[in-house]
Amino acid sequence: MGDAQAVAPFEAISHSNIDFTVDLYKGLANEPGNLFLSPLSIQVVLALVYFGAKGDTAKELERGLHLPxxxxxTDNGINAxxxxxxxxxxxxxxxxxxxYLRNGSEIKKEFRQTADRFLAGVEQINFAxxxxxxKTINDWIESKTHGKIEDMIGKGTLDASTLMVLVNAIYFKGEWLKIFYEDETKPTPFHLPSGATEDVDMMYVEDRFLYADVTELNSQALMLPYKDWRLNMMILLPKEVNGLQDLERNLDxxxxxxxxxGMTKSKVFVYLPRFKMEYSKALKDTLITLGIESMFNPAKANFSGIVDGDYAVSQVLHKAFIEVNERGTEAAAATVLIAPGSSAPQFPPPTPVIFKADHPFMFFIVDDITRTILFAGRLVKPSA
Known part of the structure; x- marks a missing residue:
């Protein structure tokens, strides 16, 4: 995989993943509270649908997902x-x-081959x-996410008219390369958007980390590596206590x-809350605002590359879970689909740096090699 040929598809998918992450995040950020999702998970499941779509349905998916x-x-990039x-x-x-395809529908051979290349299985099911x-689908999601995501599909979601459900589950559990000092965790006030504070279990570690002062986002950026070196949590901490909205506005x-x-290895004193969150969202409305709309409209949807007949997607469901503690992170997400940049500072920051996440911040779990964002979120209220 290390050859030059493998890099181009990765690069194409990486760019589309970052653009889609920003669009999706901005589409969801208007609602108050914590936010946590797997943009990659949502993008892969929609890209799979794109390969079975034709006409406007395909064009909208290509544009909305920022695919080449x-x-x-795209096929090579996602497969790789x-x-x-x-x-x-x-x-x-x-x-x-x-x-999951409704019994009696014949899935097209080329689409089955694409599903194989996306490491996806195909199963016939009786939605009636x-x-x-x-239960079949929920049990599968639960087992794939190691029991973290239960009852993904609610009662009354499926019926005899459902043609197809696309499910994507992603589960991540990683230990920090530098674990936080367990005996140093202590209650510390965290500033809430309302101006009030609440006590949070604040973890502490000091070590050399990759760090940057990102002036155009008025934020500090820190990379906390996981044990395998290639997955990292990148935290964007606004310099202002109430600076999260400005940061989100400038996310482009x-x-x-x-x-x-722009990062340099620096001695950093890191204060980070211990937190856990579960986030679930029906994404149909958000996707429509991103221009992906005809696939939801029975009069316009064109999925003739998957099956013959007139079918539309009724909903895209996403549920994600994350837990961050002294030892590391456990995160899971599932997506169910029913049928110009910053310039880096030139000078290393003075050491040591104090990085105190005692107010709302954004975080991403990024893969260093493929440059893709597996998870994105914000912590606004640790106790939520």
Missing amino acids: SDKQL LMHRLNGSQNVLLDIANKI ESEQSR KFDPAKVVK
Whole structure:
């Protein structure tokens, strides 16, 4: 995989992943509270649908997902990415995609081949037995996310008219390369958007980390590596206590690769809250605002590359879970789909740096090699 040929598809997918992450995050950021999702998970499941779509449905997906116009490049890029991510050492990273198709529909051979290349399985199911099919899919998601995501599909979501459900589950568990000092965790006030504070279990570690002062985002950026070196949590901490909204407004200027380029190894005193969050969201409305709309409209949807007949997607469901503690991170997400950048500072920061995450911040879990964002979120209220 190390040859030059493998790099181009990765690069194409990496760019589309970052652009899609920013769009999706901005689309969801208007609602108050914590936010946590797997942009990669959502993008892969929608890209799979894109390969079975034709006409406007395909054009909208290509634009909305920021995919290259060369379909082969997208296919190669996602195929390479799935294999590369599934091969992580020292961290648990399970990515699983499956298509559930209504009994009696014949899936097209080329689409089946694409699903194989995306490491996706295909299974026929009787949606008319809605409780049984719901249980089958929920059990599969639960097992793939190591029990972290339960009851993904709610009662009454499936019925005899459901044609197809696309499921993507992603589970991540990683230990920090530098674990936080367990006996140093102590209650510390965390500033809430309302102006009030609440006590949070604040973890502490001091060590040499990659760090940058990102002036155009008015933020500090820190990389906390996991044990395998290639997965990192990147934290963007606004310099102002209430600076998160400004940071989110300027997210279009965020380019993880450029931020990383501007980082230098520095001695950093890191204060980070221990936190846990579960986030679930029906994404249909958000995707429509991103221009992906005809696939939801029975009069306009065109999925003739998957099956014959007139079918539309009824909903895209996403649920994600993350837990961050002294030892590391456990994160899981599942997506169910029912049928110019910053310039780096030129000077290393003075050492030591104090990085105190005692107010709302953004964080990403990024893969260093493929430059993709597996998870993105913000912590606004640790106790939520």
